[in-house]
Amino acid sequence: MKKKKNRVLLASLSGSVIEWYDFYLYGTATGLVFSTLFFAGSDPKIALLLAFATFGIGYAARPIGSLIFGHFGDRIGRKAALLWTLVGMGGSSFLIGLLPTYQQVGILAPILLVILRLIQGISLGGEWGGAVLLATESAPKGRRGLYGSVPQLGVPLGLVAGSFSLTLIAYLTTEAQFLAWGWRIPFLFSAVLIVLALWIRSSIQETAAFQEQKDSGDIANLPIAETFKHHRKSLFHVIGLKIGDGFFNVFLMSFVLVYATTYIGYSNENALTALTIGCATMVITIPVIGFLSDFIDRKIIYISGLVLLFLMAIPYFILIEQGVTWLYFMQAAMLGVIWASVFATQGTLFSELFPAKVRYTGLSFGYQMAAAIVGFGPMLWTTMIGSTGPSPWVFGGFMMGGLALSLILSLFIPDIKKGTHYDEVEVAEREVKVEGKIDGDLEVVSKEKSFQV
Template sequence: MSSPVTDTTERRGLYKAFAASLSGTSLEWYDFAVYSSAAALVFGDLFFPGSDPLTGTLQAFGTYAVGYIARPLGGIVFGRLGDVIGRKRVLVATLLLIGVATFCIGLLPTHAQAGALAPTLLVVLRFAQGVGVGGEWGGAVLLSSEFSQAGQRGFWASAAQVGPPLGTLMANGVLALLAGLLTEAQFLSWGWRLAFLLSAVLVAFGLLIRSKLEETPVFKELAARGDRPTAPVTEVLRTQRRPLVAAILARVGPDVLYAMFAVFVLTYATKELDMSRGQAVTAVLIGSACQVGLIPFSGYLSDRYGRRLIYGIGAIGGAVWSVVFFAITSSLGTLILGVVIGLVFHSLMYGPQAAFVSEQFTARLRYTGSSLAYTFAGVIGGALAPLAFTYFLAKTGTGYVIALYIVVACMVTLVGLRLGSAVVDDEDLAVSRA
């Protein structure tokens, strides 16, 4: 039985891990999201100028996709390191990588200043962002989940899941503030750069928190037993194929839904509905703010009622709502309503996702397995979705084809949930306690 001192120490470690996971992923997703928003709003004009605005946006989303395509490399490299040398040290490296890349984007010349060199450098830095994010998620999830107790893992693991909406909230908030304070000419000329340069301050804060964090109890126990893998990627592909496929498929729907209601909706509102940048960003801000509370609540619900049930409700609801969204959205009010409800269904999937994915893999391979699932699903789901949405809108002039795409993605998620294990091996996930 644990002593009061031990309980207090473990609880303090859990709180610190939750804060490190939340703050680190929020800062990294600020970096990633500020690029996503800028790709929808300004990068088409600045780095890919052309006569057709939608073509420029399509090219800008092409560089957005590069960030997702780079994630598997980050997942392979940093996932392996996370299972071999530990969670904490890897997470410091990933935060530093994405922060430096984002800061450098703020210093880039535009196409008018440097020609083809400008979009080339943008793609390189976006690739570096993707590598960092690819290595981040698996470790951030394990930080809080491996400190937590059985029956509470859905809630505590959701710390990493709050990072994307909180990062999106900060990114769009900064861009909205800059767009409101500056003229359009000033914003396009230099104002957008401030959002990227701010990354240096935010990353320094995140590094300070992570540098003081202890290694997770689970990894300490694995190290003490000498049970760390030597070739974790190969071992996952050889022994954990079904869990890997289940985790990948389960992630497709949430990625596509997020790409619609937090990224592409900015383009849809400004290009198709003739709304201002500020109105479009406001809708995403409100939806992201709601998610900050909804995601951990969904994680809690999954502890109580089961991961697959809550996750599945979100997938079915997201599929249905995507059709309704394009039917009702014509004004700012309906846009806000549509985004908020869309992100509610996303939260029902995203909250349980961290625990569901990590629980598919054994402890000694969990960083690698979770990272591979996260990154490969990102390529299938998040990378292709904005490109597909932009193409379908340009070719058909209607959102219903986009809705069909989302419906299919959510059905893929249901298949993944069916393939995945609903049984949590608490002896494997938790550490023994004196």
Template sequence: MQQEKQQQEKQQEQQASPIGKIAFAGAIGTTIEWYDFFLYGTAAGIVFDKLFFPKFDSLVGTLIAFATFAIGFVARPLGGIVFGHFGDRVGRKTALVTTMFIMGAGTCLIGVLPTYESIGVWAPVLLVLLRILQGIGIGGEWGGAVLMSVEHAPEGRKGYYGSWPQIGVPAGLMLGTGVFALLSSVLDSEQFLTWGWRIAFLLSAVLVLIGLYIRLQVYETPAFRSVRDQHTRARIPLVELLRTSKVNLLLGMGTRMAEGIAFNTWGVFAIAYTTTELHVPRTHALIGVMAAAAVCVPMIPLWGALGDRFGLLRTFGLGAALFGASAVPAFALFDTGSVLVIGGTLVVTLGLFYGAMYGPQAALYADLFPANVRYSGVSCVYQVSGVVASGCTPLILTALLSAGGGSPWLMVVYIVAMSALSLLCVVLIALRRRRHAPAAASERESHAPVAEVPAQQ
């Protein structure tokens, strides 16, 4: 009777939550979360250095503002560990709803935060604390969002459906920069710095309510229900993850370097670089990034589908290679100072090339770990490596730019080196899978879960 009841429950949930609806819910939810998170990155380069760190010169103020941007990424592993445990023990859906509350609260409070002029040193202190709250929220959110799509998706389509929550990154960036561009165009500089920028942060309250409503309509994933029903949940998922999947964890983090650096180079640092060093008007820089992000949105599921067709690792590796190869021509074109040339360069690098890594990424990382520690696994790969790959990228590039006397070529060396590191990790993952192929065949013959095989050491 109990088995019949569970089977009936699964059938009802599958009927109520078709994969298309789940993928759409993932895309909307992550768009809202990443709007909140990257809004800070946009503001760091054009607002926070002036309002919260005004005692420094322009370059130092920008460096400090980007340092607080990086703090959010430092907090993300904590969110990944905490909600990874929660997601592997209690469920993906519950973790997702909780992280959205946390994220929305942090963003809205930044929107009402007094500036340095009003409360002195407490302004940057509170800004950092709220950035940490944002980091914890997004650190726990990403793993659950992608697993809701990947674990519901049919075999042979996991790359495509897993790419839908990934749309949230460029869509959130597009929405955030779009709001800032609109506010910059309708307000003068004094109005924008005095109160206009706050509108973008307070808008998060409305978006979070929409996201919560959508996510509450989706059921738990079949993979987690199977782990729960078969009583195979890990008692402490992080400990089990480190015991069984250390190599996959490290290699996954290595692949993440090129992807994280690529997005934060073209989507975040480029705004500050073009406005501060090349003196491109702020609104034009924001529109250029927004246009690139708009192109990236449909490209991500396209690259995800290509990953299903040609292989997730091959597609991801191609994206890492394109990122490294495009660095020299991209910065050479930036230095022309032409608004149209810079915008076109961003459309190619961020809009077209970046999705080759980000589209297949969710399914690629999910395949590295067994279901009972998968939330913790994908969260650690994405969030721990993200401290350097994503959070520190604007700070590192700004420091390299300063060390190079304003020349971008030290930054280019860094980008090419990290691209090569990611390519090496892709190759090592492929070699490990070949070595485990006989074990996978043996597991299939004995009807054991094939998904466990890649995680064996």
């Protein structure tokens, strides 16, 4: 049984790492490669803006993926949906590595890039919720928080792998070689990683929660319609709760590279090192906080993280301008500890708001709708910084606005101490066991009486 649980966690984590590797590989390449090779006919500032627009399109496509894969995940099964998300993400990333540039085919180059980015976004839109459910619905009693935190490790691990792969190739090639062919290697390598993840995921079984739902015949015909009809409040809770930390997350994990290098004056190496430090810290803190959330109310941990992000918003932007040591420290503190405390509990907390019947759809659609909104942050910040410069008060105030919304909504999250939708399954299982025991006892009594006669 323990070996089976470990295999499920490995399947959840491996696919998540690879999906985020591909997604953030694109984000890292946006400013370094795509603005130059795919939007070469524009002014450099406009080219950067257009490149970040394609980055945002990936976020905008994620709700579409959550509807498609959420539908199949709630009707056919978590495992089947997750196998197809890997194929979509891996295939599109591999093809990006083969794309011709603007100089070679003109306007067709950015068009093809946008199409493949849309497929990436659709695939990731179905991956996150499925990976979380694969873990939480397989978790032993009292360990749902820990299990739900494991697929969240895919974000820092995937980002570091994506950023490191491009950085390594940049070190091993000249600038001309990097732009000519070097940047393509990490995208092409996706094919190898996807085959590995598909092999791992194909060996696992469907989650017990979905299998019981399927066996009972209580499957939603149209999960999104049922979600809006019966669980609309939970859906909007997820959207609002994610928006606040979502904007800060996108900044800390992607736009900080442009902000620190282009507008503050740090080198690419320093900016990437700071990001890596933050992600490395997350790898440690996420499972620790996930484990603690099984003993401390997840809602308290979540709200505490939001409050700290709110209080540190302006100080963060002031301090990272003071020197590279501060940049390293603040990335570790803000990304690796404070935001990690929110993210570690997020998947489990959000999934507990929905019953198994629509859990994939409700969890995924709510989360990805918020992601679609915050994904255009880099494009918005590029415009803002052109007007105000890297102002700590403007950028910090912006983050505080989103966090204030999430903090208000967090007060209305149901008290999970009183029970969650997962507990409904556990209660049903106990009732079945009790009924089975009673029926068995009655059968024994009946046989004894027959024997006496």
